[in-house]
Amino acid sequence: AQSVTQLDSQVPVFEEAPVELRCNYSSSVSVYLFWYVQYPNQGLQLLLKYLSGSTLVKGINGFEAEFNKSQTSFHLRKPSVHISDTAEYFCAVSRAGGFKTIFGAGTRLFVKA
Amino acid sequence: DAGVIQSPRHEVTEMGQEVTLRCKPISGHDYLFWYRQTMMRGLELLIYFNNNVPIDDSGMPEDRFSAKMPNASFSTLKIQPSEPRDSAVYFCASSYRGDYTDTQYFGPGTRLTVL
Numbered sequence: 001a002q003s004v005t006q007l008d009s010q011v012p013v014f015e016e017a018p019v020e021l022r023c024n025y026s027s028s029v030s031v032y033l034f035w036y037v038q039y040p041n042q043g044l045q046l047l048l049k050y051l052s053g054s055t056l057v058k059g060i061n062g063f064e065a066e067f068n069k070s071q072t073s074f075h076l077r078k079p080s081v082h083i084s085d086t087a088e089y090f091c092a093v094s095r096a097g098g099f100k101t102i103f104g105a106g107t108r109l110f111v112k113a
Numbered sequence: 114d115a116g117v118i119q120s121p122r123h124e125v126t127e128m129g130q131e132v133t134l135r136c137k138p139i140s141g142h143d144y145l146f147w148y149r150q151t152m153m154r155g156l157e158l159l160i161y162f163n164n165n166v167p168i169d170d171s172g173m174p175e176d177r178f179s180a181k182m183p184n185a186s187f188s189t190l191k192i193q194p195s196e197p198r199d200s201a202v203y204f205c206a207s208s209y210r211g212d213y214t215d216t217q218y219f220g221p222g223t224r225l226t227v228l
Contacts, residue, residue, distance in 0.1 A: 032215050043117070043204055043219030044156075051214060090156065094215045099144055099208060100169065101215060103156045 002027040002093045006104035014112050015083055021076040021107045023091030030096040033074040035065055038088045038106075047089070050074065051096075061085065086111045115139070117220035119205050125226045131193040134223045137186055138207030146217060147180055147190050148204040156204075162188065163210075195227045 007022040025031065032051050036044040048059025055067040065076045074091060091104040118137040126132055138145050146161040160170040165182045173180070177196070182188040192199055202224050206217040 034216070036219075041221075043206075043221050044217075045219065046216055049214060049216060097213065097215065099163075099210070099215050100158070100161065101217060103158075105155045 002031060002095060002102050004091050004093045004102055004104040006091050006107050008107050009105065010108045010110065012110045012112060013081055016080050018079050019077065019081050019085075019109065021089050021091075021109065023074045023076065023104060025072050025074060025091070025093045027072075027093060027095070032094045032096050033065075033067060034092040034094075034101070035059065035063070035074075035076050036090045036092060036103075037061075038090065040087070044090060047076070081109070081111045083111050083113060085109060117205055117207050117218055119203075119220035119223050121223060122221065123224050123226075125228065126195055127228050128196055129194045130227075131191065132195045132199075132225060132227075134190040134203050134205075134225070136188045136190070136205030136220060138188070138205070139209075139218055140186070142207035142209045142218070143185070144208040144210065144217075145182060145188050146206040146208070147188070148206065149201045150204060150222070151201045159190070192225075195225075197227045200225055200227050 004025045013019045034049045035047040037047045038044045048057050050057045050067045058064045088106045092101050094101040120135045147159040150156045159172045160180045162182045180190045202222045204222045206219045208217045
């Protein structure tokens with residue numbers, strides 16, 4: 001079975017500062033890894049995904065994540081955040097091609113002016 | 114293209130009443146998922162379907178909850194009778210096996226309040 005742990009429940013950061021949201025996973029088989037974003041009163045939408053190949057994955061809105069197999073991590077980063085990035089971010093894992101996806105508890109990113 | 118459509122967006126009901134939530138997945142998608150989101154428990158998978166057939170309902174909390182998918186373009190989640198602890202946001206999501214990515218597309222959710 002797969003599991004995912006988001007290490008921070010809330011991350012406050014000033015506008016234009018860099019941010020990293022941390023995610024660790026566990027699995028005994030090959031996995032797909034995802035980051036989803038949820039803006040207030042909306043559903044989740046895909047930010048980026050890792051399926052295979054290059055360990056650095058670029059997503060929408062300037063976000064990127066790096067897959068680290070040895071550390072079983074998939075941390076999300078952005079070099080300079082905007083007020084509009086304020087949202088909840090979910091790390092997720094699925095058994096490759098298995099379709100059932102396990103979501104982390106979420107990290108609330110709060111960008112301050 | 115239209116995304117996943119859920120109705121109603123908000124539902125307020127009284128304890129003991131029947132509640133039916135509706136979902137229309139993206140056309141062509143063959144997987145459909147129902148989730149529940151609360152502050153205390155986060156995002157929980159309730160049940161998912163493949164080609165209209167329920168595959169895993171282990172997340173359904175109890176017999177008061179039931180879900181159906183009579184055809185590829187419609188699914189319902191029913192709670193009967195409803196209880197205050199069922200208050201949550203319920204999301205429907207769909208996915209397409211043919212893109213081999215497991216990406217899920219979420220609807221806007223239904224916010225359920227049981228008084």
